[in-house]
Amino acid sequence: DTGVSQNPRHKITKRGQNVTFRCDPISEHNRLYWYRQTLGQGPEFLTYFQNEAQLEKSRLLSDRFSAERPKGSFSTLEIQRTEQGDSAMYLCASGQWGEETQYFGPGTRLLVL
Amino acid sequence: GQQLNQSPQSMFIQEGEDVSMNCTSSSIFNTWLWYKQDPGEGPVLLIALYKAGELTSNGRLTAQFGITRKDSFLNISASIPSDVGIYFCAGSYNFNKFYFGSGTKLNVKP
Numbered sequence: 001d002t003g004v005s006q007n008p009r010h011k012i013t014k015r016g017q018n019v020t021f022r023c024d025p026i027s028e029h030n031r032l033y034w035y036r037q038t039l040g041q042g043p044e045f046l047t048y049f050q051n052e053a054q055l056e057k058s059r060l061l062s063d064r065f066s067a068e069r070p071k072g073s074f075s076t077l078e079i080q081r082t083e084q085g086d087s088a089m090y091l092c093a094s095g096q097w098g099e100e101t102q103y104f105g106p107g108t109r110l111l112v113l
Numbered sequence: 114g115q116q117l118n119q120s121p122q123s124m125f126i127q128e129g130e131d132v133s134m135n136c137t138s139s140s141i142f143n144t145w146l147w148y149k150q151d152p153g154e155g156p157v158l159l160i161a162l163y164k165a166g167e168l169t170s171n172g173r174l175t176a177q178f179g180i181t182r183k184d185s186f187l188n189i190s191a192s193i194p195s196d197v198g199i200y201f202c203a204g205s206y207n208f209n210k211f212y213f214g215s216g217t218k219l220n221v222k223p
Binding site for chain 2: 004006031033035040041042043044045048055056058091093095097100101102103104105106107109
């Protein structure tokens with residue numbers, strides 16, 4: 001399978017705990033995006049990387065959120081001190097500069113109790 | 114942020130019917146993408162559009178990039194039960210990020 005993969009697929013945590021999600025993009029893609037999707041809504045942009053550089057962050061990405069892509073391949077999204085409002089589907093997408101498309105992974109569904 | 118208005122919100126149609134949905138933006142976009150999402154899964158790319166006026170097909174799906182660059186349309190011909198799902202439009206000005214509509218939920222009765 002050469003598509004975008006995300007782990008874990010589901011995460012249940014208690015309020016105040018930290019969680020980390022991983023995204024493995026399509027191997028030749030140099031762009032990687034994180035989105036958040038709540039029930040009944042379309043995905044909302046959080047941040048994106050070109051290779052290892054984080055080039056844009058949404059205002060949705062509060063101080064409790066941090067994303068990394070240390071070697072320009074996989075990426076991690078960490079949420080510290082989770083709140084119930086963080087419950088959502090977190091989606092990762094990858095793309096290749098110049099092709100202007102995005103391919104999504106299956107998402108990580110987070111539930112904060 | 115940018116607002117994308119997608120309509121209709123939901124549709125109930127009979128198998129074999131054609132479907133039309135559209136998306137409008139408050140700003141100009143250079144790229145429009147259309148996705149389909151099944152419950153619990155990530156969106157799957159259906160069609161990509163890059164030029165104003167462009168009409169692109171993918172099987173029974175046809176999408177158009179509006180002349181004003183502020184809208185896009187998706188048509189599905191001869192719908193079948195596996196077309197059931199939520200369809201999202203997404204637009205981008207510079208490919209740094211995409212803005213998504215809130216989706217059109219399609220139900221197809223066999």
